[in-house]
Amino acid sequence: MQGIIQQNYQGIEALQIKSIEEGPLTPLSVMIQNKFVLVLPYDWQTESGALTEIRPVQLPIVIGYGFGGIVEQVGRLRHSSLIGQRVIGMQPNGSAQEVINNKIPPLLFKVPDQVTLADATTLIGGADAALHAIKVLEVKSTDTVLVTGASGGVGTYLIQLLKLAGTTVIALASAENQTFVRQLGADSVLNYEADLAAQFSNSRQPNKVIDTVGQQALLQLISASYGSLRILSLSTTHFLPTKPGQDFRFSNGSIGIGGYQHLLQLLATKQIKAYIQATYSFEAVKKAQMIAKNEHSQGRILLTF
Template sequence: MQAIVQDSYQGIDALTIQTRPTPRLTPLGVRIETRYTPVMPYDLLTERGQLQQLRPVTLPIVVGYGFGGIVREVGRLRQSKLLNQPVIGAQLAGSHQEQILSTLPPLLFPVPHGVSLAAATTIIGGADAAYFAFKKSHIQAGATVLVTGASGSVGTYLLQLLHLFGVHIIAVAHSSRHDLLQMLGADQILAYDRPLPEQAADLSAVTQVIDLAGAVSLLDQLTAMLGPVKILSLALTAYHPQDPQQRFAFTSGAIMPADYRWLLQQLATKKLTAVIQEQYPFTDVKRAQHHLTTAHAAGRILLTYNQEATAQ
């Protein structure tokens, strides 16, 4: 099988596609034929060596984290009903490969009827991070929240979750994404590529900022317009607001298996919508990752595997 491999810290253009042995089935294993993997900022940071303290690895490694695929073999200690079923999951040893051996039952989730496998795959590193941020922020219905990076793979889900739970949303993104943000439930939209004070005369109702963009200069502009607020960031490990009444915290973590099942059910009942910006064959991984860094975000970029991928 083929896999996308990182064997240096030279970034996107140093990635290679290599032939590796197909993983052998184990009693606790499930062999999955990969259909989709999400392209994530996490991958790019790993490829540049920026996560070596948080995630020490021994190169070479297969890159990637999340996946969606079809179960083709089931070990004797796993449920046989999974055979030939669409599933999503996380692969700590790297997901950007044509075959995956999943050996951790809590990290594998069947996709409900009526949900496309591509849509379900966007939950990994997208809806799960958004739901984690939502729960960590303890936001109540009726509150006003400002979200940076609102049009990205996490932001597009976070807006929907906030809207679902009755939160007033001010979304910050590029001006080209205005219609998308409005469709996802944003009550007010600020374009970071235009002068912010001209767009928002009064932000006094904002009590919480959820930062998904990780842009210090943008936070500086926004916090200068805000009063006492809590700033929760999934993108910056440190930030020092100029106003001493503004409190900053970085957060990172995981949601529970039951939360993944809940998110999948929200897709099945159309209460949540997956936003897919682009799909690339996995052999075009470099182009896909460069697109992530240069294009204005509009949901998730996916890599596709096997000819049937577009039909799932």
């Protein structure tokens, strides 16, 4: 079968499509015909060596983390009712391959009939990160939350989940994505391509920040522009706030089985919506990653198998 391989830390251009072994069916195996893999910052940051501190790996590796596919076979310790089911899941040793041999039961979830497999796949590394941030920050309806990267794969879900909680949302987005982010439910939208300091001084004071971008200069400006703040970043591990009464933490933990089931139910009942910017064949992984990394986003990009 074919897979996308990272051979070295030379970045996106060094990715290769290679034949790899499928691996044997074990008692714990669920063999899944892969259909969708997410294009995540996690991938291209790993490919450039930027995540070696928090994600040490021994190269070469198969890239990718989340996936969506259809179960073809199961081992004797996995339930036969899974065969033929549409599932999403996580594959820590690499998901960007034609067949997934999933051996960790808690990392696999059935997709409700009302939800497309592509939409469900966007929950991985998107809505799960958003829900985790909301829980860690203990967001309440009385809070005003500033969201960076509001139009991206995490930001689109953050805004929707925050509004479900009754929270006031201030969103940062590019000029071309202002209308899109307002349609997601943001109460106010600031243009990060214009004079942000002036916009911050004229906007409502947030008491919490959820950062999906990880840019130190942006965090410094936010910190300097407001008073008391709780800042949580999903993208950078270190930041020193500039004022008293402000605190910072990085977090990337799990939402657990119940969290994923909750998100799938929210999709099924149309309380939240998946936003897919584009899909590309896995052979076009370099193009897809370059677009996701360098251009303005509206949701998540997927690779198809």
